Amino acid sequence: MVATPTVLENGPRPDEKTGLLSRVRNSGRGRISTRTSDxxxxxxxxxxxxxxxxxxxxxxxxxxxxxxxxxxxxxxxxxxxxxxxxxxxxxxxxxxxxxxWYDAPPGDNGTSRTSQEIPDYVFEYAPFVHLFSDEEYWPTDMSDHIPHTHPAIGYDPITNSNPILNISNLNLLNQYEHGRHVFLTSNDDVEDHPPWIKGEQNIPTKFTYPPKHSRNLKDYNKPKTNGSKPTHGGYSPAPAILITVPKGNNTLDAFWFFFYSFNRGNSVFNIRFGNHVGDWEHTLIRFQHGRPAAVFFSEHNFGSAYSYHAVEKIGKRPVLYSAVGTHAMYATSGLHPYILPLGLLHDETDRGPLWDPALNTKSYTFDHVACTVRPSMRNPDAETGWFYYNGHWGDKHYPLDDGRQYGFVGEYHYVNGPLGPRFKHLGRRKMCQGAFEDPCEIKEWLGGDLEVKMGKEVGVGEEWPEGETMPPGLIGDERSKP
CATH class of the missing domain: 1.20.5 (Single alpha-helices involved in coiled-coils or other helix-helix interfaces)
Known part of the structure; x- marks a missing residue:
């Protein structure tokens, strides 16, 4: 007898497709329920x-x-x-x-204003400077400039017995009207072009550019300092001046100053304006959290600011261009019109000798609240008296009865020598060197800038500033004579 398989009529059966127990006979009524499946x-x-x-x-x-x-x-x-x-x-x-980083108010934010340490990243992003190919007036060591001058109040020489002036005691001249009308007047007739104003011995050594697409830029990005000469060249015996200024918002400003013994002005219709003995130019690289954010280029009594990414670089170091004669700083090579329309008055830059200022630098830190400068730990014995000197680094503009002088509509062939770095608004909050309320555009690219720069008229040359841009404590304050 064959066994018949038992079928559980009321029991669940596995679904052949899904394997789920999906069909259940409900209480013998013969209806299929999907409650379990749901x-x-x-x-x-x-x-x-x-x-x-x-x-x-x-x-x-x-x-x-x-x-x-x-x-x-x-x-x-x-x-x-x-x-x-x-x-x-x-x-x-x-x-x-x-x-x-656009606004850097006074403050420390973790970086002491009294510190003498300069972070390594300041040198890693130090600028290169293209001097003009046919330049006549090269960078100068201010220590070599002073012995060729004598102090004068206006046009009157100071005859009082003083120690021999040098960069360590130059601030002694502040005893005369707080230095306001003191001029370091040339001992020579500058029309004779004495060798000391040309600085030909300071032409940088030949620079060797890195190969295209080369990634081995260690020697370029981390320059050797304190006078050592790396293989890439660009060394000048004339030291640059580095002044770092800690500020609020975790910001550090690194000012690079370049000194020349003579500034040859530009000409309009073969009439030259703006010559002066002594010349201070600078660039500012602003860092935030140790990263470069923007670069400022000084141009006469104005300038231009660019975001760091926009400027030309060798490795990660910005490249600057120094104009022939005036040494104004620009971000590109070519012609740069200013003040007059139609490009009648313009600076010119090109890819001349490349100078690496980081190879020979006197470095300082500056407390912009107390107006106190200190030599950095990289050169703890560096002199500071020159910084506190409140006078001019060249002759007073020559009177019109002087055969070397002429004027036209308020502009002159020879103008006052410049004031020093102390007067370059080191405590500025914006990148530009004017007052905080003045506009300061941060440009995001280099091309297409044919705008005629409309700075202040030169007139008789640089004089003490007023208001916000004046350093604190110049008159009747002991900080003028540290």
Whole structure:
């Protein structure tokens, strides 16, 4: 007898397609129920929803973490993409639509104003300077400049017995009217072009450029300092002056000053204006959180500021161009019109000898609140008296009865010698050297700038500033004679 398989009429059967127990006979009524299947489906959907929400939460947490980590980098980044993107991605991180480093108020923010240490990154991003190919007046050591001059109050020589003046005691001249009308007057007739005003011995050594697409830029990005001469060249015996100024918003300003014994002005219709004995030029590189943010180029009594990513570089070091004769600083080579329309008055720059100022530098730190300068630990014995000198570094503009002088509509062939770095608004909050209320555009690219710069008229030359741009404590204050 063959056994007949027993069929459980009321028992569940596995579904052949899904493997789920999906069909159940309900209480002998012969109806099929899907209650069990629906319950399992709801459980499955709830589990999937929880997993989806948890996955979404993880993504949100990850995005927040990425935001917090990258916010500082994006906002302060020197890269062009991030610099532009930060204005859109992090508008609340800006100061009126500007990056945080745009305004550097007084303060320490972790960097002591009295410190004598200069961070390594200041030298890693030190500028290179293209001097003009046919330049006649090269960089000068101010120690070599002073012995060729004598102090005068206006046109009257100071005959009182003083010790021999040098860069360590030059501030002794502040005893005469606080130095305001003191001029270091040339001992020679500058029309004779004495050798000391030309500085030909200070022409930089030949510079060797890195090969194209080379990644081995260690010697370029980390220059040897204190007079050592690396293989890439660009060394000049005339030292540059580096002054670092810690400020608020975790900002550090690095001012690079360059001194020349003579400034030859530009000409209009073969009439030359703006010659003067002594010449101070500078550039400013602003750092935030140790990263370069922007670069300022001084041009006569005005200048231009660019974001770091925009300027030309060798490795990661900005490249500057010094105009022939005037030594005004520019970001590109070519013609640079200013003051007069149609380019009648212009500076000219080219890719002449490349100077690496970081190879020979006297470095200082500056407390812009107390107006106190200190030699850095890199050269702790460096002289400071020259910095506190309040007078001019060249002759007073010659009177019209002097055969060397002529004038036209308030402009003169020879003008006053310049004031020193103390008067270059080291405590500035914006990149530009004017007052805080003055406009200061940070340019994001180099091309297409044919605008005629409209600075102040030169007149008789540089004189003591007024208001915000005047250094503190010049008159009746012991800080003028440290």
């Amino acid at each position: 319950g399992l489906a709801r459980v499955t959907l709830r589990e999937q929803s929880r997993k989806s929400y948890w996955r979404l939460y993880k993504y949100l947490i990850l995005l927040v973490l990425i935001y917090l980590v990258c916010r500082r980098y994006v906002v302060y980044s020197p890269l062009w993409f991030f610099s532009i993107a930060s204005k859109w991605l992090f508008p609340f991180s800006m100061n009126g639509g500007q990056p945080p």
